[in-house]
Amino acid sequence: ETGVTQTPRHLVMGMTNKKSLKCEQHLGHNAMYWYKQSAKKPLELMFVYNFKEQTENNSVPSRFSPECPNSSHLFLHLHTLQPEDSALYLCASTHPAAGRTGELFFGEGSRLTVL
């Protein structure tokens, strides 16, 4: 148990559906991340939020829309996805204070399948 909870753990959706992934952390962290994990590819940084403000958008297509209503919650809204978007989506958090090692705490991931 890392203190970062992701729901749902598994999601199957059609290309015309709209769904959302949710991430919640109770670690008192102020930075939250979305990563995409695909087979045989580097773990891909998608979005970063620091103190609820988006500080990184790593050229992610607009069919992925993040939302960070507060420092403890992060959402990834999905709309009109493609089959190649099927992957494991990992949420992570950290405390961005200077002097810390920057260790990320990951959730268990949401396995997304787009039909």
Place this chain on the structure above:
Amino acid sequence: GEDVEQSLFLSVREGDSSVINCTYTDSSSTYLYWYKQEPGAGLQLLTYIFSNMDMKQDQRLTVLLNKKDKHLSLRIADTQTGDSAIYFCAEKTGANNLFFGTGTRLTVIP
């Protein structure tokens, strides 16, 4: 941009040592990390090394850093079946963003 490379697979026999290698491109990395991902789970920090160090040992784990060649390795002594997992190398640059490699899937053969 940041580029972290690892081989995809490694198989070792139980009791042998495993060595997982990683190369990175950003010479301004401050910390380098090894994360472990067990089946059905997220990534967990295994160990890390500050960029001004060249070695760190933690029980069965030894991390070696060659900053000149931008090469990081993780050695696991007396590898056990419970060590079977995916091992990710990562570097921290600038802000708190970590960039990861593909992961190396370690299979331990009994």
